[in-house]
Amino acid sequence: MQATSGTRFEDRRDHAMISLLLDGGLRISEPANLQVVDVDLDVFDAVPVTGKGGKARAVQFDAKAGKALERYLRERRSNKAAGTTEALWLGQRGALSFWGVEERLKVRAAQAGVENLRAHRFRHTVAADVL
Numbered sequence: 001m002q003a004t005s006g007t008r009f010e011d012r013r014d015h016a017m018i019s020l021l022l023d024g025g026l027r028i029s030e031p032a033n034l035q036v037v038d039v040d041l042d043v044f045d046a047v048p049v050t051g052k053g054g055k056a057r058a059v060q061f062d063a064k065a066g067k068a069l070e071r072y073l074r075e076r077r078s079n080k081a082a083g084t085t086e087a088l089w090l091g092q093r094g095a096l097s098f099w100g101v102e103e104r105l106k107v108r109a110a111q112a113g114v115e116n117l118r119a120h121r122f123r124h125t126v127a128a129d130v131l
Contacts, residue, residue, distance in 0.1 A: 009075050014104050016065070016072035017089060020047070021105070024059035027051060028105075032098040034088040041070055 005011065020031055030049040038047050045066060046058040061069070076082055079090050087095030096104070109115070 009079060012068075012072045012075045013089060014108050016068040017101065017104060018108060019065035019068040020059075020061055023061040023065040024049075026059060028102055029098050030059070031089065032096065032101045035086045036073070036076070036088055037086065039069055039073065039088065041066055041073075 005015070017031055020026065021028075024047075026049060030051060033050065034047060044058075045062075046060040048056060049059050050056050076088075076090060081090045081092075081094045085095045089096040089101060091100050
């Protein structure tokens, strides 16, 4: 994920977001709905998500994704929008919506030279890895 390897706030956020999408095979709406309190890296290696049909489940992530989340959370604390919302993912004007998460994925895919990337492809990747 060289497209997100920088040290700027956006790099850290996008790297953590993509790591979680890829590691957990999340639907695009699931990370968009996460709150800061959902991520407790001292106790858990999973985040609670509510999926299709209102079904709740815990989605595990590996150490790399955990480290990416830890770096992002450190950067998030100093973001000016951090005090205005408990949403995990912050943009320039506050919480990132579903569309904001999708847009960040498109931007990073374009930077990496990957065409037509959608979060659902990550779900397929996770399923193939499990099998």
